Amino acid sequence: MTDYTGDYIGARTEGEWRMPPGLRRPLFYYSRRPWVSFGNPIPLFEHLHETFGPIAHYRFLGNLIVFVNDPAFVQEILVNQVGSFRKERTLQRMKILLGEGLITSDDPIHIRQRRIAAPAFHRQRIGNYASEIVESAQSTRDRWSDGVEFDASAAMMDLSLRIVARTLFDTEVTPEVLSVADEVNTIMGLYNFLVAFPKLESVLHWPIPGVVKFRKSRAKLDAIVAKMIASRRALSRENLESRNDLLSMLVLSKDEAGDGDTAGMTDEQLRDETLTIFLAGYETVANALAWTWYLLSQNPDATQKMEDEVDAVLGDRAATLDDYPQLRYTEMVFAEAMRLYPPAWAMGRLSTEAVTLGDYHFPPRTHFFFSQYVLQRSPEWWDEPLAFRPERHELENKTTRPRFAYFPFGGGRRQCIGESFAWMEGVLSLATIAQRWRLHFIERFPVVPQAKITLRPKFPMMMRPELRVR
Numbered sequence: 001m002t003d004y005t006g007d008y009i010g011a012r013t014e015g016e017w018r019m020p021p022g023l024r025r026p027l028f029y030y031s032r033r034p035w036v037s038f039g040n041p042i043p044l045f046e047h048l049h050e051t052f053g054p055i056a057h058y059r060f061l062g063n064l065i066v067f068v069n070d071p072a073f074v075q076e077i078l079v080n081q082v083g084s085f086r087k088e089r090t091l092q093r094m095k096i097l098l099g100e101g102l103i104t105s106d107d108p109i110h111i112r113q114r115r116i117a118a119p120a121f122h123r124q125r126i127g128n129y130a131s132e133i134v135e136s137a138q139s140t141r142d143r144w145s146d147g148v149e150f151d152a153s154a155a156m157m158d159l160s161l162r163i164v165a166r167t168l169f170d171t172e173v174t175p176e177v178l179s180v181a182d183e184v185n186t187i188m189g190l191y192n193f194l195v196a197f198p199k200l201e202s203v204l205h206w207p208i209p210g211v212v213k214f215r216k217s218r219a220k221l222d223a224i225v226a227k228m229i230a231s232r233r234a235l236s237r238e239n240l241e242s243r244n245d246l247l248s249m250l251v252l253s254k255d256e257a258g259d260g261d262t263a264g265m266t267d268e269q270l271r272d273e274t275l276t277i278f279l280a281g282y283e284t285v286a287n288a289l290a291w292t293w294y295l296l297s298q299n300p301d302a303t304q305k306m307e308d309e310v311d312a313v314l315g316d317r318a319a320t321l322d323d324y325p326q327l328r329y330t331e332m333v334f335a336e337a338m339r340l341y342p343p344a345w346a347m348g349r350l351s352t353e354a355v356t357l358g359d360y361h362f363p364p365r366t367h368f369f370f371s372q373y374v375l376q377r378s379p380e381w382w383d384e385p386l387a388f389r390p391e392r393h394e395l396e397n398k399t400t401r402p403r404f405a406y407f408p409f410g411g412g413r414r415q416c417i418g419e420s421f422a423w424m425e426g427v428l429s430l431a432t433i434a435q436r437w438r439l440h441f442i443e444r445f446p447v448v449p450q451a452k453i454t455l456r457p458k459f460p461m462m463m464r465p466e467l468r469v470r
């Protein structure tokens, strides 16, 4: 039973609003508690879940924050009452890098951009990328030698970058692509520093070293991406159509379903979407793959089953798109890794009007957070939640759980547009690597998940590859 004296306060009515239980004082008051770390909210979220269950509130910097840990409430926010929410402010501030791209824009811009971009992400279109993914994974696996340790986390970043370069820009990892990755990393490294400013937009002109660095990186990125867009614009329609990369498809796309306005994207919109897709699709998949190899190394039975499947489906030949549906166990391995280590580890929304969730009634401008990391490890929905069991993702097991007990790709109208792409990339990369290697984790560094923009391993993840003999 939670003791609602001291640190905690029970559910109560405040004027016309009804609040769930939560922390009695603003978060800063609890700074010395082990569950408060301002660089990492996961321990706080876990503490709120353990103490209060499905819903709790606290206050931070004058804001009312509600932490939701119930799939039904997540469904209310992302689907049933979606019109009462917008994206949360910290994410809004990513606009300084991503402008009005799909992740950061609000309606009506978002609806239009999503409609224009959707065809480029259709299943059939995405299928064209299977061979690019397999070739990239082959070239990654060719670089390892039996028994020679390497950092799997860096290797998966490198693999994911190759795949993004080939599918988004139709190029190898050229110095230009590398500098896109470097500049994006620099900016993301500065992100926590930058969002700390309450009036960020005005600060962006100041000569503060971090801000100057940001401006330089952004200018460099803009120049590279502008060049790539200009090179597509210079092509005839036929030439563009014969190309297969996502950027060419976005240049070609028009808003045909719109209200008579059949214009395509402006250069600025293309720039925003290109950086958005680059950012959204690169580190997420890389981290999911790194965590998968770690979990496999700790679970030899699952590894054996996956290898048996890969041997039966592929033997020695290169995987193709047709093999993808046969690699069911490999897909479940990837799904289970994203349950335990979801790359997108939390999401947030801001209410734009009064909203009701269960017995509670909240004012406009309430911040709502929910965490894939916490919900997907919650004993209410998962037996022995910390055990790695790919079988949980068999169809008959999936249907017994609420939709939002598992949501690595979010849900509702903002659900990840790259989801089909990410599944195919994950499964074909795992299978191609497992054809040749079994990876053994070497405990040189502790395994600590770091909740940055994505959930990444904090330290190098050293692995010893063992050549598989069949």
Ligand code: HEM
Residues within 6 Å of the ligand: 102, 103, 114, 276, 277, 280, 281, 282, 284, 285, 288, 342, 343, 344, 347, 348, 407, 408, 409, 410, 411, 413, 414, 415, 416, 417, 418, 419, 421, 422
């Ligand atoms: C394992 C890999 C991935 C994970 C876990 C992931 C997760 C997510 C999540 C949770 C969202 C919703 C965010 C929100 O509603 O607040 C999202 C949105 C998005 N993702 Fe992914 N993603 C992955 C891979 C990709 C890839 C490969 C691409 C592109 C090629 C991509 C592009 C996007 C875009 C453009 C959005 C914004 C969609 C919108 O709001 O309309 N993602 N992703």
